[in-house]
Amino acid sequence: MSQYPRILGIAAAHPPFHYQQEETLATVQAYLLGPGWREKPELAARGQALARDFAAAQVERRQCAINVSEFYQGRRSTGERMALYREVACELGETALRSALTNCDPVRAADDITDLFVVSCTGYTAPGLDVLLARDVGLPRDIRRTNIGHMGCFGAMVGLRQGLATARAYPGATVAMLSVEICSLHLMPSENPEVLTSFSLFGDAAAALVIGHDSQATGPEIVGVHCAADFSAADQMSWTITDEGFVMSLSPRVPVTLRRNIRGVMDGLLTPHGLRPDDISHWLVHPGGPSILTVIQRQLELSDDQMALSWQVLRDHGNCSSATVLLILEALLQSGRPRRGEWGVMMAFGPGLTLETCLLRF
Numbered sequence: 001m002s003q004y005p006r007i008l009g010i011a012a013a014h015p016p017f018h019y020q021q022e023e024t025l026a027t028v029q030a031y032l033l034g035p036g037w038r039e040k041p042e043l044a045a046r047g048q049a050l051a052r053d054f055a056a057a058q059v060e061r062r063q064c065a066i067n068v069s070e071f072y073q074g075r076r077s078t079g080e081r082m083a084l085y086r087e088v089a090c091e092l093g094e095t096a097l098r099s100a101l102t103n104c105d106p107v108r109a110a111d112d113i114t115d116l117f118v119v120s121c122t123g124y125t126a127p128g129l130d131v132l133l134a135r136d137v138g139l140p141r142d143i144r145r146t147n148i149g150h151m152g153c154f155g156a157m158v159g160l161r162q163g164l165a166t167a168r169a170y171p172g173a174t175v176a177m178l179s180v181e182i183c184s185l186h187l188m189p190s191e192n193p194e195v196l197t198s199f200s201l202f203g204d205a206a207a208a209l210v211i212g213h214d215s216q217a218t219g220p221e222i223v224g225v226h227c228a229a230d231f232s233a234a235d236q237m238s239w240t241i242t243d244e245g246f247v248m249s250l251s252p253r254v255p256v257t258l259r260r261n262i263r264g265v266m267d268g269l270l271t272p273h274g275l276r277p278d279d280i281s282h283w284l285v286h287p288g289g290p291s292i293l294t295v296i297q298r299q300l301e302l303s304d305d306q307m308a309l310s311w312q313v314l315r316d317h318g319n320c321s322s323a324t325v326l327l328i329l330e331a332l333l334q335s336g337r338p339r340r341g342e343w344g345v346m347m348a349f350g351p352g353l354t355l356e357t358c359l360l361r362f
Contacts, residue, residue, distance in 0.1 A: 002213070004221035004361070005167035008174075009108065010209040011099030012323070012330050013092050015065035021200075024062065025054040028199050031072045032189060046191075054200040058290045058311075062203030062318035064184040065092060072187055081185040081245050085123030086132075092206040093118070093129060093180040094136050100176065100208035105217065108210055110138040112174050115166050119148045119155040119179040119322050121239060122186065122246065129180065139176075152239055152350030153286055155179060155322035156207070160346070160358050161225045163211040171213055180206035181321040186245040198248040201289055203318030207326035219333070220344065220360040226269035229352040233257040237351045254288070255295040257353050262299050266345075269357045275343065282337070282344035282362070283307065284328045287314035292349070309335075322348070338362035 019027075029037065029047045037043035065088040101108045116139060118130045125132070130145040144166075148158050156179040163175040183202035190196060211222065236251035266277055283306045285296050293314070297307050313327050320327065325348045332338065344360040 002215065002221055004223050005164060005211050005213050006217045006221050007219040008210040008212050008214060008217050009100045009102070009104030009219070010207070010326065010330050010333060011096055011103050012205060012207040012327050013096035013099065014063045014317070015088070015092055015204050017064045017067055018061065019064060019068065020061050021054055021057070021059050024068065025051060027069050027072060028187065031187060050196060053197055056290065057200040058314060059201060059203075059318045060315045063205065065182050065204045066184055068184055068187070075189075075244065078241065078243055078245055082123055082125065085182050085185055086125040089120065089123060089129060089180045089182055090132050090136065092182075092204070093133050093178050093208075096180065096206040096208040097133060097137050097176060097178055100210050104210050108174060111140050113139050113143060113176045113210075114170065114173045115144045115163070115175040117146050117148055117159040117162055117175065117177040119151070119159045119177070120181060121150050121152050121155055121321060122181045122183055124149070133178070150239065151322070151354075152237060153288060153319070153321050153324065154348040154350040154354050154356040156326050157225070157346065157348045157356035157358060160222065161227070161356070164222045164225060167211055167213060174210065174212040176208060176210050178206065178208040179323040179326055181323050183321055186248065188242070188244045188247065190247070192249065194249045194251055195247055197289075198250055201319040202248070203320050205317060205320035205323040205327060207323045207330065209326065220338070220362045222358065223361050224269060224273060224359040225357065226265060227354065227356045228261065228265050228268060229354045230257055230261050231352070233353040234351070236353050239351060250289070254349070254353065255291045258292060258349060258355070259295045259299055261355055262296060265355045265357055266300065269345065269359055273359060275359075277301070279343055280345050281342040282332060282360075283310075284325055284332060284344060284346040285310045286325045286348035287311065287319060288349055289319065290314070296347075324348070
């Protein structure tokens with residue numbers, strides 16, 4: 001048996017409402033600017049600025065768990081948003097968890113799971129999603145449950161890190177990790193350019209994976225993890241709870257901070273295993289936005305082909321917060337491109353300013 005646990009199964013779940021970027025832009029313009037905005041010069045200028053932001057995001061389509069145009073007919077309180085979060089996050093999360101169990105080879109049953117990590121930063125409920133989903137999926141009563149919240153886009157990487165630690169500490173453990181994010185619940189009135197940029201990027205999704213030791217499994221081994229934060233840039237990403245929902249602020253300085261830090265973080269991940277970036281065949285880079293992907297590609301001297309899946313997921317789904325890097329992993333595994341023995345690196349970024357990374361061996 002390998003000393004490293006493997007990803008035994010993975011599955012994404014996408015919500016039912018599908019929007020082209022132009023449709024989302026029209027909804028945001030109507031919500032923020034009101035009827036007749038095109039005839040009012042000041043509002044028309046703001047509408048045009050929004051259109052430029054939406055075009056620059058390089059998102060073509062995204063999926064949402066709510067009917068966005070209906071939900072935003074009027075102002076929404078945080079309470080209203082959280083009530084809907086509980087409903088749709090449970091539905092989407094259950095679909096992803098059940099599918100991940102089915103996608104294992106052999107199939108895992110619900111009562112095989114010993115540990116559950118649930119990642120989400122777009123809503124809160126108590127009992128938490130860990131309890132509600134354990135009940136609805138039929139997981140064991142004595143399952144060890146952990147909620148990982150308010151970590152933003154790198155949350156799933158923390159779930160992977162904790163899943164790795166659990167599988168190492170308990171060799172018989174079978175870990176399920178779920179990331180579910182309902183970003184579309186948090187459109188709100190704002191004139192802050194950093195907040196408006198987030199509206200052009202974010203979509204909804206859930207993704208789950210199963211981790212464990214299995215000598216017959218063919219999924220990638222989780223070999224190592226490395227995390228670092230640039231505390232001097234802690235305010236460059238924020239996620240603040242207000243009476244009208246959660247406010248995402250994304251500074252244009254983020255790519256500069258990533259450029260300053262990414263090589264050192266890669267050294268921290270790869271050097272203990274005798275590796276360099278040139279040894280890595282597959283790069284799964286969280287698409288926080290086009291400028292972030294561009295900076296990572298340049299700093300690590302990656303090819304367009306190595307970055308293609310990150311751009312594809314950004315284009316087809318938008319930034320789905322913590323679930324996004326798992327969407328890239330699922331797409332890579334479904335492509336059949338990885339060959340046995342090849343290396344892969346996953347990475348995601350978020351408040352802190354935090355860089356979380358994971359080393360895989362296929």
